[in-house]
Amino acid sequence: ALVSMKQMLEKAKEEHYAVGQFNINNLEYTQAILLAAQEENSPVILGVSEGAAKYMGGFKLIVEMTKALIEEYKITVPVAIHLDHGSSFEKCVQAMYAGFTSVMIDGSHYPLEENIALTKRVVDVAHSLGISVEAELGRIAGQEDDLIVTELEKAYAIPAECELLVKETKVDCFAPALGSVHGPYKGKPQLGFDKMKEIMELTNIPLVLHGGSGIPLGDIQKAISLGTAKINVNTENQIMSTKRVREVLAEKPEMYDTRKFMGPARDAIKETVKVKMREFGSSNKA
Numbered sequence: 647a648l649v650s651m652k653q654m655l656e657k658a659k660e661e662h663y664a665v666g667q668f669n670i671n672n673l674e675y676t677q678a679i680l681l682a683a684q685e686e687n688s689p690v691i692l693g694v695s696e697g698a699a700k701y702m703g704g705f706k707l708i709v710e711m712t713k714a715l716i717e718e719y720k721i722t723v724p725v726a727i728h729l730d731h732g733s734s735f736e737k738c739v740q741a742m743y744a745g746f747t748s749v750m751i752d753g754s755h756y757p758l759e760e761n762i763a764l765t766k767r768v769v770d771v772a773h774s775l776g777i778s779v780e781a782e783l784g785r786i787a788g789q790e791d792d793l794i795v796t797e798l799e800k801a802y803a804i805p806a807e808c809e810l811l812v813k814e815t816k817v818d819c820f821a822p823a824l825g826s827v828h829g830p831y832k833g834k835p836q837l838g839f840d841k842m843k844e845i846m847e848l849t850n851i852p853l854v855l856h857g858g859s860g861i862p863l864g865d866i867q868k869a870i871s872l873g874t875a876k877i878n879v880n881t882e883n884q885i886m887s888t889k890r891v892r893e894v895l896a897e898k899p900e901m902y903d904t905r906k907f908m909g910p911a912r913d914a915i916k917e918t919v920k921v922k923m924r925e926f927g928s929s930n931k932a
């Protein structure tokens with residue numbers, strides 16, 4: 647069933663596991679992630695970046711595609727469709743109007759007061775419709791679609807600011823940038839666990855870990871123990887599915903039937919997602 651993230655994340659925080667946000671980029675991603683969730687009996691969040699939405703044909707198409715697959719596959723686990731890194735109030739409203747059950751407003755590049763004001767506007771609309779909202783503070787390094795943050799621009803979230811933003815905006819979950827990176831990590835991730843603990847104690851809401859690809863399991867478990875209830879993964883599915891396409895085409899260079907290499911790519915995504923769900927502890931928590 648299509649639901650907001652609110653209840654799934656509160657339950658996850660309470661029971662000390664994290665729900666995965668797996669970004670979708672096309673039909674095969676959506677199929678793979680929904681089937682993985684059903685087989686694992688896990689709640690799931692389909693993350694949709696603005697770039698991915700544009701690529702796929704818009705918010706409305708994504709909602710309709712997801713609903714049709716939920717019906718076709720008889721998906722019974724909770725599913726949220728979430729706008730990832732929403733860049734403006736208008737984009738968030740467009741996603742909500744199209745049927746998204748959750749949105750992220752990413753005002754992390756604005757001064758604190760502006761970020762709070764913008765987030766508040768989104769929350770006012772979203773909550774009147776039963777839609778959940780995620781906000782961000784600090785700046786996550788790396789690249790996701792058109793969102794590029796350099797090493798010089800990256801910043802760790804400041805706990806006192808996080809407390810203020812959460813209190814003022816009443817968001818449902820919150821993403822403090824604490825050293826995680828969008829895309830592949832250069833070297834070992836250096837996550838700010840002390841700050842994470844402090845932010846959790848000050849805000850007491852489900853925390854979100856962006857840049858979930860390539861973080862060692864020990865760090866994932868530590869983040870969950872400190873209140874992380876949502877972990878975003880995109881790059882790892884892209885790497886695994888593309889690797890599978892390369893293998894298949896290297897073995898049979900004469901292949902031209904799209905389904906014969908996209909099918910295996912889809913299987914790779916499904917397997918990757920299932921492993922993540924077990925690592926995040928969300929299996930059998932639907």
Ligand code: G3H
Nearest residue numbers: 829856857859878880881
């Ligand atoms: O918002 C999406 C995520 O933070 C994805 O990060 O591509 O590094 O897995 P990732």
Ligand code: ZN
Nearest residue numbers: 790856857878
């Ligand atoms: Zn992100």
